[in-house]
Amino acid sequence: MLRRRETCQFMKAQPLKTHPTPPGAAPCPPAAAVAGGRVPALTLYGCATTTSEPSLAAAAVSAPAEDAWLPGRAILRAHRDGAVYGSKAGGDWQRLDLGARLSEGAKVKCDDTATGDFFLGANGPVIRLTPGSVVGFERMRFQTNQLGEVVETVIKLETGRLLGAVKTLQPQSKYEIILPASVCAIRGGGQFDVSASGRVTVVEGTVTVTCGAGCTFSVVAAPRANEKGAEALRRAMTR
Numbered sequence: 001m002l003r004r005r006e007t008c009q010f011m012k013a014q015p016l017k018t019h020p021t022p023p024g025a026a027p028c029p030p031a032a033a034v035a036g037g038r039v040p041a042l043t044l045y046g047c048a049t050t051t052s053e054p055s056l057a058a059a060a061v062s063a064p065a066e067d068a069w070l071p072g073r074a075i076l077r078a079h080r081d082g083a084v085y086g087s088k089a090g091g092d093w094q095r096l097d098l099g100a101r102l103s104e105g106a107k108v109k110c111d112d113t114a115t116g117d118f119f120l121g122a123n124g125p126v127i128r129l130t131p132g133s134v135v136g137f138e139r140m141r142f143q144t145n146q147l148g149e150v151v152e153t154v155i156k157l158e159t160g161r162l163l164g165a166v167k168t169l170q171p172q173s174k175y176e177i178i179l180p181a182s183v184c185a186i187r188g189g190g191q192f193d194v195s196a197s198g199r200v201t202v203v204e205g206t207v208t209v210t211c212g213a214g215c216t217f218s219v220v221a222a223p224r225a226n227e228k229g230a231e232a233l234r235r236a237m238t239r
Contacts (some may be wrong), residue, residue: 082112084129088102104140104141108134113131122149122151129161130162135159136156136158139156151177154178161196163194166186168188184208187207191205
């Protein structure tokens with residue numbers, strides 16, 4: 001039976017079906033280098049993949065004040081089957097109940113049958129972890145300025161798969177998923193699906209991917225030609 005306290009706006013905490021590659025969403029040209037061994041452990045799906053340049057507009061914005069950060073929280077809002085465990089600041093693993101709150105520095109793992117949905121508030125709003133996933137909340141903080149909230153969210157995906165929905169981000173904000181061989185930076189908000197193996201699928205928005213060799217790609221959501229595949233992915237994520 002599904003145990004839940006509250007339904008997230010993005011995901012309804014039902015079992016997540018493994019989806020095939022969206023129809024027509026073949027790896028983009030630069031990602032084809034993966035097959036040739038030049039960029040290992042990286043598979044990108046989306047509209048286009050191009051080398052990216054730093055945003056001058058973002059660089060011109062002053063950095064947030066270090067003494068103004070407020071701590072963020074990850075709250076277990078729903079899970080199905082199995083068990084979800086948490087470890088605070090390097091402590092022992094403990095089984096998490098619904099409503100459990102984790103702060104920066106904590107780690108989470110799902111057993112081989114569990115799916116867990118976490119509400120991150122200003123730092124999200126939501127992520128879903130699939131069975132066998134292990135993540136660490138490296139940074140989870142926010143502050144408010146005259147334009148709204150500035151966030152720093154850094155999640156380390158050690159194993160498994162993570163799906164997320166990110167609200168519109170200010171240029172000063174940071175939202176990154178660290179994979180074993182690359183780093184995914186969400187730009188401006190959106191929806192994404194990443195695996196520790198290096199597979200990155202963008203449903204909405206833009207994700208900048210930097211591999212260990214220093215190669216950088218900008219992956220945007222699937223085009224109109226891939227609309228059916230993208231819609232199928234959305235249904236899988238919201239079921």
